Amino acid sequence: MPKILQLTPFVLCSSLKDQIDFYCDRLGFTCGFTQDNYAFLKRGPVAIRLLECPPRDDGKPLGEEHSFYIDVEDIDGLYDSLRDRLADLPEGRVRPPFNQPYNQREFHVLDEDGTLVFFGAGL
Template structure:
């Protein structure tokens, strides 16, 4: 049977350069490739594909109904390491670590186009 390597979500964006800067400067991703309206970013074993698109016809942000989850270890230390780069985001874009009823500790970040990025770790 063929081996599945990873899931790499497409994240829609209105400005490729602005989203690359957000994911790289604030969340620690590295940009591996860009061309026209496309970029490939990686953070350790996690990758995303940014795709610059025209605005939605309904006027909602491109990421309005998008989200993805990054499973991590040592979530509180990860959050503390990212916090200085997240503190100046507008209110409501970052939710500090908290415990979920489904036994995950998470923090959330909204990207430049409204995609919700979950970081989470199982509660032991």
């Protein structure tokens, strides 16, 4: 059977530049490719695809109903390495590491268009 390599979510955004800046400057991704309304970003084995889209008809943020989960080995170490980059985000955009009842330790970050990015590691 052919091997599946990875899952790469599409993240909708209202400004490709703002989202590239957010994921690269705040979360440590690098931009490997950009063209028109599309960008491919990567951090280690994790990749995302940004897609700039027109605003929603209802006026809600593009990412409001979207989220994705990134599994990591050292959740506290990752958070500590990103803490200064995340410090000046508006209140409510970052939830520091905490333990979940389902045996995961997580922290959460909202991107520029309201997509919730979960980072987590098993306890």
